[in-house]
Amino acid sequence: MNVLNGEIILKKLDLTKQDKEVVEQALTYWRDHAMLDEQKVEELKRSIDEKGFEWKILARYAFWVALVSLVFSVLSLFADDALVRFVERFYETPNIVFCLFFAGLAIVFYMLGFRNKKKYPANTFSNETMMLAGSFSTAACIGFLGQVLDRSTSQYTFLFLLSIFVYAVLSVKLNSKLIWVFTLVALGVWFATETGYHSNWGFKFWGMNYPLRFTLFGLLLTAFSIWGQPKVQVLQPFQPTSYVVGLLYSMIALWCLSIFGNYSSFDAWTQVRQYHILYWGVLATALSLGLALYGMKMKDTISRDIGFVFFILNLYTRFVEYLWDNINRTVFFLLLAVSFWFVGRWAEKVWSNDQTSRS
Incomplete structure (x- = not known):
């Protein structure tokens, strides 16, 4: 809603081409049956607009593809002989160096994400991509720190407890549901390692x-x-x-x-x-x-x-x-087909109920 020269101007409702046609048909029907007058119908038609290209969806997929491409680029690093020889030079580098490197990288990503979130709050996907990169860097930092410590010590599980605290604080400070997912995943990893440690890494605990x-x-x-x-x-x-x-x-x-x-x-x-x-x-x-x-x-x-x-x-x-x-394979697949038909009918019924409740 905008105010121009003292008049309230409502923002137009963006609809897909099909939805716009349905709404216009409904308005015409109500006009023809004297449920709405001509002036009101024209006013309502002017309040809707055809939705343009889904740039938001494009942005989401573009950032997802960017992240996937980044992963593939890292994997490709190990498929290139020249690059492999270059990476082999780092084999003797202490794990603590990698730990500090990823810690610094995580800080950079979080700072950029936080700054962009304040400066460009509408850029949801680019901001979340920064947070996601920071979360992965944090996980890599903690992973290399775990390599420094012995798995048989209690400090090993303490690292995952530390990651929960880090992710939780970042989730609240940056108001990021994505990082909160990492918090809950880290909580699950800590639970697994803590119970594993107390059972001498066996399958059973209590x-x-x-x-x-x-x-x-x-x-x-x-x-x-x-x-x-x-x-x-x-x-x-x-x-x-x-x-x-x-x-x-x-x-x-x-x-x-x-x-x-x-x-x-x-x-x-x-x-x-x-x-x-x-x-x-x-x-x-x-x-x-x-x-x-x-x-x-x-x-x-x-x-x-x-x-x-x-x-x-x-x-x-x-x-x-x-x-x-x-049982016979023919009977097996026949039963499978019949059961999937019933599943489809149930799903169709649930979908129909959803449509009815929304209308």
Whole structure:
């Protein structure tokens, strides 16, 4: 909304060509049936405009391609003989030098990102790209610092705890949800290394292997995002992100648990038949279905979509586990086709409900 010479000028509503045609048809229909007068219809038509080229989407993809190209350029470095010989000169360089180098690089990226965010707040993608580069540099710095320390010492896990603090402070200071994702990933890495250290890097900690540990870890993170995070003012903007990441931690770990069970080694798992751990599969399928139904009932699209995806994933995992070697291939794929038809119908129904609720 703008004010010009005392008059309020509304910003035009940008619509795609198809949406603009639909709105104009609706306005014409209402005019023809005397629901709107001609003057009002013309006024409303002038308030909409056809959306131009999606520069925002182009910018997003361009920055993604830039990051991917950067990764490939680093990989290509090791495929070039001349460059390999050049890099080999650094093999004898102490890890602490690389640690300090990436620390300095991270500071530069964060400073540029913070400055650009204040100076050009509308340049979302370029600013986030700077933050992402800074986050990767921070991870590289901590990684090289870990090479300096012995993995058998408690300082090794302390590094990941330090990275959580660094990422969390940066997330709040820079108001970056992207860096907050790195915070939660670092939290998961710290949890894995800390429990691994206390179990002498074995599979079991307090009788739990990694999938079972991360199932509980994800549930705790989800619970914190729902009941604890809203009470901390500086963390409130990141609550939806924590909710999504917490659910993903839980559901991915639970899906892995339904396949591998709570066994302490890969060899122990290969010695048992899959039906011996059927209860984990039933639990994973039931919880994912419950999450999907809860999301549909409470209009929570996040839990609905995550629950639906993992319900299907668990269902087809069980389908392959117990039927692939036990029934005719023709019958197998016929059942697969029929089941996917039902999945498509369910998805279509959910989509239709979404469209109805929005209209």
